[in-house]
Amino acid sequence: MSSDKLTLKQRYDRWMIKHGRVLVIGIPYLWLMLFFLIPFLIVLKISFATAEYAQPPYSSLFTWIDEGVNITINFGNYLFLLSDSLYISAYINSIRIAAISTVITLLIGYPMAYGIARAQGSLRSVLLMLVILPFWTSFLIRVYAWIGILDREGLINALLLNLGIISEPLIMRQTEFAVYIGIVYTYLPFMILPLYSTLEKMDVSLIEAALDLGCKPWKAFVRVTLPLSMPGILAGSLLVFIPSVGEFVIPELLGGPNTLMIGRTLWNEFFANRDWPIASSVAIAMLVFLVVPIMWFQHIQAKQAENGQ
Amino acid sequence: MSGKRSTFLLTMLVFGFAFLYVPILLVIIYSFNEGKLVTVWSGFSFKWYVSLFSNDGMIDAAWNSLRIGVMSATLALAIGTPAGLVMSRFGRFKSRTLFSGMVAAPLVMPEVITGLSLLLLFVTLEQLVGWPAGRGVTTIVIAHTTFCAAYVAVVVQSRLTGMDTSVEEAAMDLGAKPAKIFFVITLPMILPALMAGWLLSFTLSLDDLVIASFVAGPGSTTLPMKVFSSVRLGVSPEINALATLIILAVTILILISSLLILRSEKMRSRTIDPATIDD
Missing domain, CATH: 1.10.3720.10 (MetI-like)
Structure with a gap:
């Protein structure tokens, strides 16, 4: 195919034109997703946990048992x-x-x-x-x-x-x-x-x-x-x-x-x-x-x- | 404009600026006070500056804060600049609303919420993948980068929005690649905004108490944390001296950077002027 004749630089340029936009959006997007949005979901999750004397000091919502996952939600905090x-x-x-x-x-x-x-x-x-x-x-x-x-x-x-x-x-x-x-x-x-x-x-x-x-x-x-x-x-x-x-x-x-x-x-x-x-x-x-x-x-x-x- | 109204505006300006500056001036004046009491002036002295510089805990904390500030500001620039570019030049795309929401929200989010949520993320990540192992400088840098990047994005965005796009369009018509256009044309043009964004991030990071307190670990006490624990007990002349030094440093930095920005703007208008006359 014709792409075999392309130099590495040309291939890189093509790739950049095609994916550069995604890359520029992607870097801040992923960062904010991981360090801004997901943390709120974790806060939400832990607000349904129970305080425990452990490290970290809260209970786990999900416990793995034989039949699958056991979910314990505690509305007590609210x-x-x-x-x-x-x-x-x-x-x-x-x-x-x-x-x-x-x-x-x-x-x-x-x-x-x-x-x-x-x-x-x-x-x-x-x-x-x-x-x-x-x-x-x-x-x-x-x-x-x-x-x-x-x-x-x-x-x-x-x-x-x-x-x-x-x-x-x-x-x-x-x-x-x-x-x-x-x-x-x-x-x-x-x-x-x-x-x-x-x-x-x-x-x-x-x-x-x-x-x-x-x-x-x-x-x-x-x-x-x-x-x-x-x-x-x-x-x-x-x-x-x-x-x-x-x-x-x-x-x-x-x-x-x-x-x-x-x-x-x-x-x-x-x-x-x-x-x-x-x-x-x-x-x-x-x-x-x-x-x-x-x-x-x-x-x-x-x-x-x-x-x- | 009626005389009555301008008198009112003038009074409000004088009153407002007095309100903003008198407390700061008082801190500066009393940092040179010899006595320990804030209310009694007992003579001019540098002794609180001397005792500040012999306070090892304070010096260590200051180093921590400076290191964290430089790293966070640099990372925030790397993440905030593309975010600002996306917001001003990329038009509509899928999930743009979510994107702009995530950029704007850290600006107003109460710090206790940001701090708590990041801490819980770090704890969860450590449980799941073993990173970050424990909390310290790294976690503070990540936390500061996140909210500073939002400020950088806003600064870059407002600079790009107010900027003429004709040069970039010309380059594109002539076949320049997007990456080249960004590094050769856009980047130099927004350099003052990037400088302002870096400085803003640096000072925000240097200043943050609440978020750092949540995500700090042993050995990563920052300057604000140190100041806060001593200020809680009341006024201390040593803190007055520290405050004076911070105010001095900030004022000098701001003056230098605004002079640089002013000069670069003047130079640009000079180089652009002949072109507009030719039109």
């Missing part, structure tokens, strides 16, 4: 989550804290993004850089910075005591208030950046037209700017909301022992109680709730990628 008010209140708390923090972040981030988008050329890039810079600095250290500020012996209390405004230190750290500050502080860049990119692309002439036609400025904002920046608002809010539902470091370092959040509960079940099956079912229950916002976020990302083309 029933336990439902019956213990600790878990339910941790869930409700996490969602409430994440939702309130997202709204505060939006209220602070929107005017900032708007201001940056309307700034002049070089000032705009400097301001944008100033938003991105904290995002690159250590998250842990940014949370840590607030310990020194909010602590009982912290800077705010020292300042207020010295000024004579208060006579006893305020309790600010180890409260829910501190958790709000921590989340808003660390996630603010995630809100500003998508907002900025939609506001920057927005056609200013639309607002000018509305104003020329006698629309009041606030009405022009509500009717024109706000709807046009909706993709940015949604993307930013989801980028803040979803990770903060499962946040561990902020409630652990800034929150009090009563600030129950689901990420912290999972951590304690895993590291303190060493109950892997319960930790897995906590994770699955969290995912069930987050699946809708995560898919929504992915949908917005995909749409933006298509619009850009």
